[in-house]
Amino acid sequence: MRFRRWALVGIALVASGAGAFWLLTAPRTVAAEDLPAHTPDLANGELLFWAGGCASCHAAPQSEGDDALVLLGGAALETAFGTFQPPNISSDPEHGIGAWSAAEFVTAMVEGVAPDGSHLYPAFPYTSYRAMSVTDLLDLRAFLATLPASDNEPGEHQVPFPFSIRRGIGLWKLLYLESDFSADPAQSAAVSRGAYLVEAVAHCGECHTPRTALGGLDRDRALAGAEMLDGIGYAPNLTPHEDGLAAWTAEDIAFALETGMNIEFDVLGGQMADVQRNLAHLPQSDLLAIAEYLRSVPPLPDAE
Amino acid sequence: MVSRVIPASLALIAVSCGLAFAATTDLIEQREDLMMGTFNEANRIAGETVRGQRSFDADALASAVQSIAEGAARIPDLFAPGSEGGNALPAIWEGDNFADFTERAASLATLATAAAAATAEGETAFRAAFLEMSAVCSGCHELYRAALGPGGFAPPQ
Numbered sequence: 001m002r003f004r005r006w007a008l009v010g011i012a013l014v015a016s017g018a019g020a021f022w023l024l025t026a027p028r029t030v031a032a033e034d035l036p037a038h039t040p041d042l043a044n045g046e047l048l049f050w051a052g053g054c055a056s057c058h059a060a061p062q063s064e065g066d067d068a069l070v071l072l073g074g075a076a077l078e079t080a081f082g083t084f085q086p087p088n089i090s091s092d093p094e095h096g097i098g099a100w101s102a103a104e105f106v107t108a109m110v111e112g113v114a115p116d117g118s119h120l121y122p123a124f125p126y127t128s129y130r131a132m133s134v135t136d137l138l139d140l141r142a143f144l145a146t147l148p149a150s151d152n153e154p155g156e157h158q159v160p161f162p163f164s165i166r167r168g169i170g171l172w173k174l175l176y177l178e179s180d181f182s183a184d185p186a187q188s189a190a191v192s193r194g195a196y197l198v199e200a201v202a203h204c205g206e207c208h209t210p211r212t213a214l215g216g217l218d219r220d221r222a223l224a225g226a227e228m229l230d231g232i233g234y235a236p237n238l239t240p241h242e243d244g245l246a247a248w249t250a251e252d253i254a255f256a257l258e259t260g261m262n263i264e265f266d267v268l269g270g271q272m273a274d275v276q277r278n279l280a281h282l283p284q285s286d287l288l289a290i291a292e293y294l295r296s297v298p299p300l301p302d303a304e
Numbered sequence: 305m306v307s308r309v310i311p312a313s314l315a316l317i318a319v320s321c322g323l324a325f326a327a328t329t330d331l332i333e334q335r336e337d338l339m340m341g342t343f344n345e346a347n348r349i350a351g352e353t354v355r356g357q358r359s360f361d362a363d364a365l366a367s368a369v370q371s372i373a374e375g376a377a378r379i380p381d382l383f384a385p386g387s388e389g390g391n392a393l394p395a396i397w398e399g400d401n402f403a404d405f406t407e408r409a410a411s412l413a414t415l416a417t418a419a420a421a422a423t424a425e426g427e428t429a430f431r432a433a434f435l436e437m438s439a440v441c442s443g444c445h446e447l448y449r450a451a452l453g454p455g456g457f458a459p460p461q
Binding site: 062228232233234236255259260261264265266267268269270271273274276277 | 344347348351352354355435438439441442443445446447449450451452
């Protein structure tokens, strides 16, 4: 008798826990009617493509020229949470994202949710992209649609339990998905533009900001440098602290992004070499805006 | 008999290991001198010119990038298989990578020679040729140089 009562309580607890889990982890989507009427600007879409570094993960590794425009899947990203395989995001309607509606594309970029309603792993940096403006996202989508189709079928993610439970990413999102990015109105137009490029589009913090044990960005240490997720190397401190970029002028930073050469005239290596090749497509004004924003963030020392 | 052969062979092994170690240390030092000495000095002259911090001096630039072309030809020997260490990532010698590495060194030599020739065509031509060359540097460092540690943008010493 007593046993049965406890069993019922147990079942009720499990059921309400499961129900709460289910509600809390529900994927959010953007509806077609929420999108503004917009005529896409392909030139802006291309700028965002280079600033956003899509090719770094989705094109074949070290591809140059036209090969960098074939977003067939790319190299797997090995991390402590598992091995993530970037998908084919080429314009192919069957193997890529050519058949995605505008609402599905925007949903993936800002909510990290696939058209089938499943959560996407945050190895795809929607944590940053979600701060992009909807019109920019539509421009980017229009540009991606002009790129070649590929029928490549990349492998699957290799992610161990418990991270293999996609629904659980919904809990992670409750912890780590910031609501919105807003530029500081007191700052200049260049700094605001730089903030948007650094925080939203170029997602610099996804490597240069350290992560918590659960893999979320530790925003108190924003841009203060971090071990790379694949365990190879270190993304240096970008804040204007003497451990970071204190000795660099905005022009120094813009020059490094344009040419790949640092203030010692050494070349950028590691994954930054690839990031720099993408950023070199940006107009000088945007590189300077990035630089001026980096000069304006709070200086933070390297981790102990 | 056997008791004499064993210590003798052990001694021989020890000596040859020691020699190999010394040779590797020597190679690591030589390639660091090349990369962080010769190449960096040349890069500074060319880079400052490209940035507009130094006036365009065709002869000085040609000799700077020529020193890169000459040094590039030495790269395969300075990274001979078995000389792991320093800032060189083991990836250089994995799989078929050494062929790729050697090809990149050859491409650096070609583009450095082209940059030297471009000095005769003026500043704009040199800038383009030099940046094309330095992209080979960073392409190779992307794959084969140990990444920078915290607190530094210069390679770890």
